Amino acid sequence: MGVILIAERINGSFKDVGKAIQEKDKAVIHDWIAKQVASGADYLDVNMGAASRNPDDFAWLVEVVAKASPIPLSIDCNRLDMFRIGLKTYRDTAGDRPVLINSTTAEDSKLVPLMEMASEYQASIIGVVMDERGSPQDVDRRLELGAKIFGAAIEAGLATDQIFLDPIAMPLKFMQEQAKNVLNAIQQMTMLSDPPPHISVGLSNISSKAGERKLINRTFMIMAMAVGLDAAILNVCDEDMRNAVATAELVMGQEIYSDAYLKAYRQRGAAQA
Amino acid sequence: MLPEAKKTWSGRINTVTIGATQAEGGTRSFTIAIGGSATLPFLGFEGNFAHPVVAMEVLDVCPQEWPDLLKEPFGSALEKPGPWARRCLEFGADLICLRLLGCHPEHGNRSPDQAAQAVKEVLQAVPAPLVIIGTGNAEKDNEIFPVVAEAAAGENCLIGNIDEKNYKTLVAVCTAYKHKIIAESPCDVNMAKQVNILAQDMGFPVENIVINPSCASLGYGLEYVYSVIERARQAGLKGDRMLGQPIVCDIGTEAWGVKEARVSESEIPEWGSQRRRAPLWEASTAAAYLMAGADLLILRHPEAVEAVKKFSAELAGAAAGAKAPGATD
Numbered sequence: 001m002g003v004i005l006i007a008e009r010i011n012g013s014f015k016d017v018g019k020a021i022q023e024k025d026k027a028v029i030h031d032w033i034a035k036q037v038a039s040g041a042d043y044l045d046v047n048m049g050a051a052s053r054n055p056d057d058f059a060w061l062v063e064v065v066a067k068a069s070p071i072p073l074s075i076d077c078n079r080l081d082m083f084r085i086g087l088k089t090y091r092d093t094a095g096d097r098p099v100l101i102n103s104t105t106a107e108d109s110k111l112v113p114l115m116e117m118a119s120e121y122q123a124s125i126i127g128v129v130m131d132e133r134g135s136p137q138d139v140d141r142r143l144e145l146g147a148k149i150f151g152a153a154i155e156a157g158l159a160t161d162q163i164f165l166d167p168i169a170m171p172l173k174f175m176q177e178q179a180k181n182v183l184n185a186i187q188q189m190t191m192l193s194d195p196p197p198h199i200s201v202g203l204s205n206i207s208s209k210a211g212e213r214k215l216i217n218r219t220f221m222i223m224a225m226a227v228g229l230d231a232a233i234l235n236v237c238d239e240d241m242r243n244a245v246a247t248a249e250l251v252m253g254q255e256i257y258s259d260a261y262l263k264a265y266r267q268r269g270a271a272q273a
Numbered sequence: 274m275l276p277e278a279k280k281t282w283s284g285r286i287n288t289v290t291i292g293a294t295q296a297e298g299g300t301r302s303f304t305i306a307i308g309g310s311a312t313l314p315f316l317g318f319e320g321n322f323a324h325p326v327v328a329m330e331v332l333d334v335c336p337q338e339w340p341d342l343l344k345e346p347f348g349s350a351l352e353k354p355g356p357w358a359r360r361c362l363e364f365g366a367d368l369i370c371l372r373l374l375g376c377h378p379e380h381g382n383r384s385p386d387q388a389a390q391a392v393k394e395v396l397q398a399v400p401a402p403l404v405i406i407g408t409g410n411a412e413k414d415n416e417i418f419p420v421v422a423e424a425a426a427g428e429n430c431l432i433g434n435i436d437e438k439n440y441k442t443l444v445a446v447c448t449a450y451k452h453k454i455i456a457e458s459p460c461d462v463n464m465a466k467q468v469n470i471l472a473q474d475m476g477f478p479v480e481n482i483v484i485n486p487s488c489a490s491l492g493y494g495l496e497y498v499y500s501v502i503e504r505a506r507q508a509g510l511k512g513d514r515m516l517g518q519p520i521v522c523d524i525g526t527e528a529w530g531v532k533e534a535r536v537s538e539s540e541i542p543e544w545g546s547q548r549r550r551a552p553l554w555e556a557s558t559a560a561a562y563l564m565a566g567a568d569l570l571i572l573r574h575p576e577a578v579e580a581v582k583k584f585s586a587e588l589a590g591a592a593a594g595a596k597a598p599g600a601t602d
Binding site (some may be wrong): 255256257258259260261263264267268 | 462463464466467470471473474504505508513514515516
């Protein structure tokens with residue numbers, strides 16, 4: 001049912017959150033939890049960005065969010081030791097609630113230990129289709145790496161609906177030809193299994209450094225939904241985006257129509273909070 | 274080995290509890306829960322299947338237009354809603370549905386106070402939870418609902434109907450006096466969703482709503498309503514909160530309004546005994562809605578009630594005892 005919205009805002013790369021991490025200021029974090037949950041987020045992404053490289057800071061951040069959030073977290077970092085401390089802190093704080101690992105790549109040095117962690121913590125996991133050779137520039141390479149990650153996840157005992165593949169959205173401004181490749185890759189990833197894994201992108205990449213960022217994000221999001229995207233890391237507080245997603249869900253037949261469907265979509269958040 | 278064929282759903286139909294005991298601020302001796310299924314009707318091997326319940330219909334006035342064979346089982350009890358309601362419980366009704374037909378401008382135009390009096394009489398006469406249905410005339414319903422809801426305050430009744438155009442009064446009084454609501458939509462799943470959204474937008478929890486898809490009798494468009502119920506139920510089980518409500522089918526009015534129930538044997542001999550045919554028509558209509566996903570049935574004839582309850586218990590028993598296709602344990 002519906003696109004899985006992973007809310008991006010608790011990220012140390014944003015100035016206010018970065019400062020809050022350094023100063024251990026819970027209020028700023030709590031504010032973003034409330035806003036994003038009210039906007040209908042399904043997961044809260046938690047990422048330190050450049051604010052700190054200290055695992056203790058990450059543990060603090062995960063604990064603060066897990067304690068106050070009524071919805072599951074997406075533990076977002078890129079070092080194995082950070083994932084370990086993040087997941088352990090989450091379990092200690094939030095018990096058996098679902099959790100998302102964001103993310104592994106197809107490199108064995110990450111893929112193998114992160115799949116083990118996903119299995120140990122009964123976590124869902126995002127697999128980004130890149131490896132030691134970097135990001136793919138065509139459709140086939142995206143599929144090849146997607147299949148590798150999918151296979152590793154199944155082997156680790158994950159259920160199909162715990163697996164998210166990310167075909168990597170790239171900046172339209174600098175790599176215009178890649179947008180079509182991503183759309184093609186999404187469509188083909190839906191044929192990996194039946195039912196297919198989730199397919200997710202880090203949406204804001206598509207509009208990186210561009211003007212009209214919101215319009216580009218929104219247009220790409222809807223086009224990607226049409227070919228099978230069913231999750232995204234994005235700014236859930238963008239109301240135009242939410243309304244477009246709600247409408248696309250109707251067009252795709254994922255939701256039953258009603259005249260007040262936007263109202264119903266808005267109430268999603270209220271129901272969770 | 275056959276593959277596992279059980280289906281699990283991500284959503285679940287809400288449970289709506291009707292009635293309040295003394296401990297809960299009412300005077301009922303028991304409560305009734307409707308809804309709560311986690312799978313499609315009678316597939317108890319897949320997940321929790323909540324057993325449907327049967328309410329019998331009582332009017333606030335002695336019925337003028339009912340055929341004699343429908344009046345006969347109740348005898349003189351039909352003259353007063355209290356004794357009538359007691360008879361219904363003797364006939365096996367799980368709860369009572371009081372329809373305030375006598376308040377309709379064209380059927381007696383009784384006053385709001387008279388409506389409230391009928392409600393109080395039934396509440397005093399029986400220990401069972403109460404469903405209250407208005408006249409169907411929006412203007413008159415908005416006059417009687419506030420008075421009726423207040424008269425039944427604390428009893429946690431299920432009151433209907435609201436629809437897309439007329440919902441504000443009943444939603445407001447059911448919020449104030451803590452009753453549950455029936456939301457009606459004429460054979461239209463989009464409208465069913467719409468009414469629920471509108472009620473929730475007024476602050477009324479969708480978990481306290483029961484969907485009334487406006488039933489049709491067997492032979493008069495039942496299959497359309499059947500499809501609407503199926504669609505709503507599947508959406509609810511997939512997690513659509515605005516369609517995750519239990520479903521009520523108000524069957525007596527429809528089944529007893531069609532010629533198959535009304536025409537005597539002397540008029541159409543090949544149809545056979547009206548005495549047997551009419552309750553059977555009501556029971557057959559109800560049986561179809563049970564299989565579509567109805568959680569609460571409103572019926573009239575005691576023989577229809579008995580047949581439907583037996584049918585429902587047999588289906589539920591068979592499903593509970595059955596192994597899923599391919600099950601190995």
